[in-house]
Each structure stands twice: as C-alpha cells, then as structure tokens.
Amino acid sequence: MIDIHKLKAFVAVVEESNISKAAQRLHMQQPPLTRLIQSLEQELNTALLKRLPRGVEVTEAGKALYQEAVTILAHASVIPQRVHNIAQGKEGQLNIGFTHSIGLHPFLPTLLRQFRENFPAVSIRLEEDSSSVLIDAVMNEKLDIAFVRKPASMQTQLQSTHVLDEPLVVALPSNHPLAEQSGNIQLKDLEPYEFVLYRRLGGQDLFDNILANCYQAGFSPNIVQEAPRLTSCLNLIAAGIGLSIVPISIQDIWNKQIVYRTLTAKKPNIAPIYAIYRSDENIRVRHVLELFATLHRPI
Known part of the structure; x- marks a missing residue:
C-alpha cells in the first residue's frame, strides 16, 4: 500500500x-x-x-x-x-416505518419535510406495514423507528414516545339517517347500525381501539364488512355498505359521498400515535425525536 x-x-x-x-x-x-x-x-x-x-x-x-x-x-x-x-447523524440512512392510517396523517409529511431540511444528506427509506410487522422490524434492526397506534410492550426492550392523539370521527354514507342530523353524534347512537371497519390484520391497533371505544359505550358493533385499507373502507362507506369510525385526518383527503361527524362519549375517542425505537437508538433517530419538541402539537 x-x-x-x-x-x-x-x-x-x-x-x-x-x-x-x-x-x-x-x-x-x-x-x-x-x-x-x-x-x-x-x-x-x-x-x-x-x-x-x-x-x-x-x-x-x-x-x-x-x-x-x-x-x-x-x-x-x-x-x-x-x-x-x-x-453526528448528518449523513447515512434513516429507515422509517408507519402503519397505513398514520401514513394518511399530515404529521408524517410535516416531520419528514422538516427532517430533510435539517439533514439533507441523510437518505430516508420508508416502509408501510402492520404494527406487528413494523415492531418486529425495529427489534431486528431492519427499521430505525416506526410510528404505530400503541406503545411498545415493556417486555420488548423497545422505547416508546407519544407523538400525538388523533380524534376519531364517524364516517357516514351521505344518505345515512345520522348524516341528516347536525352537531355531534353520541357513540352509543351507532349501536343499531352496520359497521365497515379497517381489517384487524392490517390495522390491529386501530381496530382494537375502535372496538374498545364501542365496548366502553356499552355495545358491540355489528361489523358487516372489513376492508384491507382505510381508503378501501371509505369506498365501502360511500357505497352505503355501512358506517365506520375513522381517524379525523382521513376527512381531509376523502369526502366524496361521505359525511363526517364528531363523536362524543364519556371517554374521549382518540387514536394515539407513538414512535417506537430501540433503546440504543442511533443519532439520526434522536434527531427525529428532537423534532417532536420543536414542532407544535398537534402537528
């Protein structure tokens, strides 16, 4: 040499x-x-x-x-x-995962845009999947950070940071009886009607969250159809198959033949978002977490 x-x-x-x-x-x-x-x-x-x-x-x-x-x-x-x-985390690659419902929330592009402005030399790889697959990928070091709807289990040696709480709203076919009434809708008032929900396999945390809210309101929803994605769920709602409970961010990108109404109940109807990462998170993940403190909430 x-x-x-x-x-x-x-x-x-x-x-x-x-x-x-x-x-x-x-x-x-x-x-x-x-x-x-x-x-x-x-x-x-x-x-x-x-x-x-x-x-x-x-x-x-x-x-x-x-x-x-x-x-x-x-x-x-x-x-x-x-x-x-x-x-210093100013170069390299950051691998980010997120569930489908979180990918529809404006917080994610806002976060990515700010990160790219702060660290233009860091390449970003995005992966969309179910929460269970994303959490496994973080544990196996295939992803650096993932955004999911519930915190990581204490037994996984993963860290969780609460990002925000997203309100849930009811999405109704435009010709639905409840669509004609103005103002908020009581969650309990949805009991007689048929539900279309985002399939549990794809959105386990959101699915379980919605069911838990319904159970706390005193009823078990009559689920007549499950859809593989939120967007396909909205197609079914627009077709009049049933109503659904969805994150509020969805109403900004889809309002064709669908009416959205605020839900009220004894306990707030929310779908939280958490950042999941390894305990030994790398410096680029730390930069992402620091952005949470600088961006106004809700993002």
Whole structure:
C-alpha cells in the first residue's frame, strides 16, 4: 500500500515541477523530500520523474500515478469530515416505518419535510406495514423507528414516545339517517347500525381501539364488512355498505359521498400515535425525536 504522505509529496513535486519549490510548499527540507520521491520510485520499481537542470519532468508512468494520486488524496481529504458527519447523524440512512392510517396523517409529511431540511444528506427509506410487522422490524434492526397506534410492550426492550392523539370521527354514507342530523353524534347512537371497519390484520391497533371505544359505550358493533385499507373502507362507506369510525385526518383527503361527524362519549375517542425505537437508538433517530419538541402539537 502506498503511503499517503509519499503521494502528497509526489503531487506537490509534479505540480511545482521543482523539488525545491515543492519542499517550500510542504514546509519541509529538500533532502527529505528527495528521499520520499526516491522511496516511491523504488516501491513502484519505475522512474516517475526526469531530473532536469532546472526542475523535473514527469514520466509517462509518473503522469498515470499523478492522476490516481490526485483522486486518492481528494477522497482521503473528505473522509474525516464524512466520518464526523456520520457520527453526528448528518449523513447515512434513516429507515422509517408507519402503519397505513398514520401514513394518511399530515404529521408524517410535516416531520419528514422538516427532517430533510435539517439533514439533507441523510437518505430516508420508508416502509408501510402492520404494527406487528413494523415492531418486529425495529427489534431486528431492519427499521430505525416506526410510528404505530400503541406503545411498545415493556417486555420488548423497545422505547416508546407519544407523538400525538388523533380524534376519531364517524364516517357516514351521505344518505345515512345520522348524516341528516347536525352537531355531534353520541357513540352509543351507532349501536343499531352496520359497521365497515379497517381489517384487524392490517390495522390491529386501530381496530382494537375502535372496538374498545364501542365496548366502553356499552355495545358491540355489528361489523358487516372489513376492508384491507382505510381508503378501501371509505369506498365501502360511500357505497352505503355501512358506517365506520375513522381517524379525523382521513376527512381531509376523502369526502366524496361521505359525511363526517364528531363523536362524543364519556371517554374521549382518540387514536394515539407513538414512535417506537430501540433503546440504543442511533443519532439520526434522536434527531427525529428532537423534532417532536420543536414542532407544535398537534402537528
């Protein structure tokens, strides 16, 4: 392996075309510089310079080495800064997971936009899946952080940070009897009607949250249809199949043939969002968590 110090010396000699001037540029004496060049030629077993009465001339082999040396030295010069940037979380990759319902909330693009503005050299990989798959991915270090609807189990050695609480609203077909009444709707008033819900397999936390709210209101919802995604759930509602309870953020992106009404009950109807990450979270995850403190809530 060629010594970087020797390459620097050689590049200086080539660019100055004079060993004395190169020595001055490198702040060293001429004899040690001459020995460095001779050592480099011996190491490569070839002449790199032609000694002239007033300077030196680069040989063909020397020109080839010069081109390579310039590239190597340029790359070497940025290594310390890049290593520092990685250590400070200013470069590298951040792997983020989120459930489908959270992907529809404006907090996520707001967070990602702010992160990109603060750390433009960090690449972001996004993954959407069910909460159980996302939590497993965080545990197995395939994801750095995931946004889900409930905190991580205390037994998983994962950390949880509460991000926000999103209100739940009732989504009704536009021709539904309850759609005609103004104002809030009591959760208990939904008991006689048929429900369409986001399938538990895809949105377990949200599904369980909705059922828990209904149970606390004193009834078990009559679920006639489950949909694989919230957006397909809304298609079924618009078709008049049934009503549903959905996060409030959904009403901003879908209002065709659907009426949204605020729900009231003894206990607030909310769907929380949590950030899940490993106890030994990396510096880039820490930057994400710090953004929670700077962005106004609800985001």
